[in-house]
Amino acid sequence: MTRRQAEAARRNVEKAQKAARAKKTLTKLPKQTRRDLGHQAAMSRQRGGQPGHNLEDRTRQDLYEVAKSKHIEGRSKMGKSELIAAIRRAG
Incomplete structure (x- = not known):
């Protein structure tokens, strides 16, 4: 994952979190969306923000x-x- 992709994933997570706060819960997001957001965040943390190879x-x-x-x-x-x-x- 490139730096730009990591930033985009981070923005996606922040956007989803903001939407969830507006709705007061992440549980109202579709299950696949929650899983994908968690996966994106985990992969980004694992690489320390470095691009994928x-x-x-x-x-x-x-x-x-x-x-x-x-x-x-x-x-x-x-x-x-x-x-x-x-x-x-x-x-």
Whole structure:
């Protein structure tokens, strides 16, 4: 998970908590939402806010920057999956 993803997860948790406070309880959130929020928070704590190592965990913009540093041509027209494949081919 990248720093941006960790921040987004933190914002999502804060937003859900704010909504829950407005409703006075987290128990009114759907069970899957509560589970997902807990999972996001646990993963972020586990990494200490550091980005994940898997390319699939990164955003397209993060992958674009990696491709740029590896001088991969045509990167601006590539989607996330294409960037991942090109980065892996480039080594």
